[in-house]
Amino acid sequence: MKEFKKLIHFTKGFGLIYVLGIISVIISQGITILNPLVLKTTIDSIIGERAVDSFTVSKIINFLGGRDELRGKLWKIGLIIICIALFRGVFLFLKNTLSSKAAEGIAENIKNRLYDHIQKLPYEYHTKVDTGDLIQRCTSDVDTVRRFLAIQLMEVIGSLFMLMFTLVIMFNLSTKMAMVSISVLPITFSFAIIFFKKVRKDFQASDEAEASLSTVLQENLTGIRVVKAFSRQKYEVENFDKKNKEHRDLTYRLIRNLSIYWAFSDFVSFFQIGLVLIVGSYFTVTGSITLGTLIAFTTYVNMLVWPVRQMGRTLTDMGKAFVSIGRIDDILKQPIEILSPTGREPIIYGGIDFENIYFAYDEGKYVLKDISFSINPGETIAFIGPTGSGKSSLVHLLPRLYEYNQGSIKIDGIELNTIDKYWIRKNIGLVLQEPFLYAKTIKENIKLADPNLSDIKVYEAAKTASIHEDIIEFENKYETLVGERGVSLSGGQKQRMAIARTIIKNCPIVIFDDSLSAVDTATDIEIRSALTARKDKATTIIISHRISTVSEADMIYVIDKGRIIQKGKHRELINKEGLYKRVYEIQSSYENRSKCI
Numbered sequence: 001m002k003e004f005k006k007l008i009h010f011t012k013g014f015g016l017i018y019v020l021g022i023i024s025v026i027i028s029q030g031i032t033i034l035n036p037l038v039l040k041t042t043i044d045s046i047i048g049e050r051a052v053d054s055f056t057v058s059k060i061i062n063f064l065g066g067r068d069e070l071r072g073k074l075w076k077i078g079l080i081i082i083c084i085a086l087f088r089g090v091f092l093f094l095k096n097t098l099s100s101k102a103a104e105g106i107a108e109n110i111k112n113r114l115y116d117h118i119q120k121l122p123y124e125y126h127t128k129v130d131t132g133d134l135i136q137r138c139t140s141d142v143d144t145v146r147r148f149l150a151i152q153l154m155e156v157i158g159s160l161f162m163l164m165f166t167l168v169i170m171f172n173l174s175t176k177m178a179m180v181s182i183s184v185l186p187i188t189f190s191f192a193i194i195f196f197k198k199v200r201k202d203f204q205a206s207d208e209a210e211a212s213l214s215t216v217l218q219e220n221l222t223g224i225r226v227v228k229a230f231s232r233q234k235y236e237v238e239n240f241d242k243k244n245k246e247h248r249d250l251t252y253r254l255i256r257n258l259s260i261y262w263a264f265s266d267f268v269s270f271f272q273i274g275l276v277l278i279v280g281s282y283f284t285v286t287g288s289i290t291l292g293t294l295i296a297f298t299t300y301v302n303m304l305v306w307p308v309r310q311m312g313r314t315l316t317d318m319g320k321a322f323v324s325i326g327r328i329d330d331i332l333k334q335p336i337e338i339l340s341p342t343g344r345e346p347i348i349y350g351g352i353d354f355e356n357i358y359f360a361y362d363e364g365k366y367v368l369k370d371i372s373f374s375i376n377p378g379e380t381i382a383f384i385g386p387t388g389s390g391k392s393s394l395v396h397l398l399p400r401l402y403e404y405n406q407g408s409i410k411i412d413g414i415e416l417n418t419i420d421k422y423w424i425r426k427n428i429g430l431v432l433q434e435p436f437l438y439a440k441t442i443k444e445n446i447k448l449a450d451p452n453l454s455d456i457k458v459y460e461a462a463k464t465a466s467i468h469e470d471i472i473e474f475e476n477k478y479e480t481l482v483g484e485r486g487v488s489l490s491g492g493q494k495q496r497m498a499i500a501r502t503i504i505k506n507c508p509i510v511i512f513d514d515s516l517s518a519v520d521t522a523t524d525i526e527i528r529s530a531l532t533a534r535k536d537k538a539t540t541i542i543i544s545h546r547i548s549t550v551s552e553a554d555m556i557y558v559i560d561k562g563r564i565i566q567k568g569k570h571r572e573l574i575n576k577e578g579l580y581k582r583v584y585e586i587q588s589s590y591e592n593r594s595k596c597i
């Protein structure tokens with residue numbers, strides 16, 4: 001029941017349509033049960049001589065001209081049956097269109113809510129969850145809910161009302177025949193429920209095998225270069241073949257089990273119908289019921305048996321929908337990151353002060369310990385250190401992607417955690433090592449922060465990032481599409497695009513998180529000189545493993561195991577014993593050797 005409550009939140013704008021759909025299905029079921037009654041009355045009281053025992057029915061007969069008139073014009077009865085079918089058709093059409101419209105709308109609401117919520121979830125959440133799982137929850141889980149609303153719930157409601165209407169009429173017509181008609185139903189229903197509970201494992205196994213097959217396919221296609229470079233084609237083909245066979249076997253087992261079920265339940269259902277015929281014929285011959293009643297019962301038992309047989313399947317599918325609702329709700333329950341308006345929005349000039357900062361992702365396991373440093377507006381500082389030493393963690397604190405545990409960070413003298421998150425992120429440009437580019441044109445990618453920026457600004461940013469010359473070599477220049485349907489950019493070109501995209505924002509603070517690693521040393525120098533030559537120079541933080549990248553910084557910090565272990569200018573550090581000097585010597589000798597080769 002709590003799943004229904006959760007669903008109610010998403011029905012906004014479609015609740016009434018869905019209720020109208022439910023009313024239509026109830027009316028269509030109500031109309032369906034009229035046909036056997038018409039047949040019974042025709043056989044018993046129009047063709048036959050039996051008196052009509054219902055006041056309403058006798059009024060209708062009189063309205064149509066009376067029994068004798070109708071006996072000569074049986075086509076009028078045929079017309080009534082056609083009218084009933086027509087009305088039923090209209091309400092079935094209404095049920096289908098209304099329930100589908102509402103289900104599509106509700107699925108749209110859920111997708112929008114999910115997407116909106118995911119955008120607002122903290123960065124930390126995204127670093128921990130599996131993206132594939134998140135996508136599945138937003139697509140196939142939502143689709144399961146859509147099918148539940150459009151098909152399964154409607155089927156269950158329809159079947160319940162059909163059951164109710166039919167039972168009332170059957171017990172009214174003949175109690176003992178009604179008892180015979182429902183005698184095997186509990187077995188059909190229980191068998192359906194038990195079977196589909198058991199077979200659920202088979203459904204799940206087949207689904208998982210399919211998911212595993214598509215993961216292999218997806219990994220293979222995205223990593224095709226690695227496959228070719230490492231000559232793994234044979235292994236990949238065998239691996240795919242294995243997964244494909246697993247999927248085939250599990251799906252075959254599922255289909256075989258389902259075939260057994262449908263065959264057995266067909267037998268039970270026909271047994272029920274046969275029983276009604278045998279017992280009903282006996283009662284007719286002995287005069288306990290009329291021929292019309294027997295014919296009505298053979299139709300009603302059909303109306304009962306098939307929905308009950310289907311209900312086990314539908315109820316199991318509903319179970320799947322409830323799991324999906326829970327999985328969707330898991331995301332929506334995650335607390336969102338409040339971006340605005342939470343704090344101050346000061347003008348940022350770029351002065352930064354770290355004072356005894358401690359930070360841990362997992363409680364007690366500090367990845368930054370006692371970090372202190374200061375930067376004046378417009379200065380450039382650099383961090384260098386082994387991998388995993390905490391450099392990225394340190395700079396991720398500035399745009400408030402994570403909150404520090406101890407100590408103080410001040411921006412122009414204002415405590416960072418009192419500044420509005422949205423505001424601080426607008427004022428900090430962060431260039432990552434592995435930038436993500438959208439499948440849009442180069443120009444659109446560079447103008448990402450503000451699509452209204454002029455083309456001149458785009459060219460300036462591209463020139464500063466040393467990517468302009470590359471771009472004008474492409475056939476469509478700045479209109480070239482990036483990604484699968486467009487050009488494939490090299491690692492260094494992507495990094496330079498990301499730099500252009502960030503510097504066009506003109507932020508007072510810019511962070512390069514190892515974002516020059518894929519460009520050659522000459523381009524690296526070119527970009528840094530262009531950045532230094534800019535007017536309104538931003539406070540710049542550079543993270544790199546390459547000494548040449550950090551060497552011109554106003555201050556260099558060497559970081560190891562979360563602590564600053566050395567600081568100074570390049571000239572000072574290469575003359576001091578320590579990590580910086582060792583790295584410098586290794587890199588210099590390597591560069592000298594490369595030059596000799």
Ligand SMILES: Nc1ncnc2c1ncn2[C@@H]1O[C@H](COP(=O)(O)OP(=O)(O)OP(=O)(O)O)[C@@H](O)[C@H]1O
Pocket residue numbers: 127361362367385386387388389390391392393394514
């Ligand atoms: N989201 C995270 N959750 C938990 N631990 C993390 C997370 N991100 C990084 N770490 C851990 O924090 C430590 C510091 O990582 P960080 O990425 O800051 O190092 P780094 O110096 O930037 O490394 P690299 O030069 O390889 O990029 C590492 O031990 C890393 O495993």
